[in-house]
Amino acid sequence: MLAVRRAQRRFGRRVIFTDLDLDVPVGARMFLGGSNGSGKTTLLRCLSGTLTLSAGQATVGGHPVGSLPARRLTGVCLAPEQGLYEKLSARENLALVARLRLPRRAVGPAVARIEEELDLTGYASVAVERCSAGMRARVSIARSLVAEPALLLLDEPGRSLDDTSRLLLWAALDRRPGLTCVIASHHADDRSRCQSALTLSAAR
Numbered sequence: 001m002l003a004v005r006r007a008q009r010r011f012g013r014r015v016i017f018t019d020l021d022l023d024v025p026v027g028a029r030m031f032l033g034g035s036n037g038s039g040k041t042t043l044l045r046c047l048s049g050t051l052t053l054s055a056g057q058a059t060v061g062g063h064p065v066g067s068l069p070a071r072r073l074t075g076v077c078l079a080p081e082q083g084l085y086e087k088l089s090a091r092e093n094l095a096l097v098a099r100l101r102l103p104r105r106a107v108g109p110a111v112a113r114i115e116e117e118l119d120l121t122g123y124a125s126v127a128v129e130r131c132s133a134g135m136r137a138r139v140s141i142a143r144s145l146v147a148e149p150a151l152l153l154l155d156e157p158g159r160s161l162d163d164t165s166r167l168l169l170w171a172a173l174d175r176r177p178g179l180t181c182v183i184a185s186h187h188a189d190d191r192s193r194c195q196s197a198l199t200l201s202a203a204r
């Protein structure tokens, strides 16, 4: 599902990662570890297509990252507490993404299902600007899942989540055995739920 070949990303002369090769098969979960500043978010941004690689290639389902077909296959949650439309409710944030990717008649059921799965129903109608960090994180995760992506990129999803919410997230992932995931995290528990791991080294 995800293939990376000889990938490199630099910021100026600073090399964040180089000669990176990766294969994450359909349905597999890869844990992305490494110390603060080692390049996890940078790599996830490159895989989501919001940042270009300095060299090498990456494909999602055979499509170059950043292309429309690759973006359609990819659910992204890179800054779990940010990037939502503050004035809109959780439900409206979810519906916006669902409308872009799903047939019209599927939007309502998809939003209702993910609200229930991640237990958003108590505050789904509340404007995001009135939500706590953990509530926002749950909405962001829900948004990345609402259109049933084939590949999910999660950056420290557990950062603001309490134990119950973390379990809800993992239950939602377990319910999707065909979903391929890359999960950046510092938690050993997250590592134990993934089949493979990549540890990035601090940038040179």
Ligand SMILES: Nc1ncnc2c1ncn2[C@@H]1O[C@H](COP(=O)(O)OP(=O)(O)OP(=O)(O)O)[C@@H](O)[C@H]1O
Binding pocket: 011, 016, 034, 035, 036, 037, 038, 039, 040, 041, 042, 043, 203
């Ligand atoms: N836009 C940018 N310009 C220059 N350097 C950057 C930029 N974005 C990130 N970096 C640098 O790239 C390195 C990797 O940052 P990144 O955010 O990918 O690390 P991380 O592994 O996700 O860290 P953390 O665990 O703290 O979230 C850092 O040294 C950071 O300063």
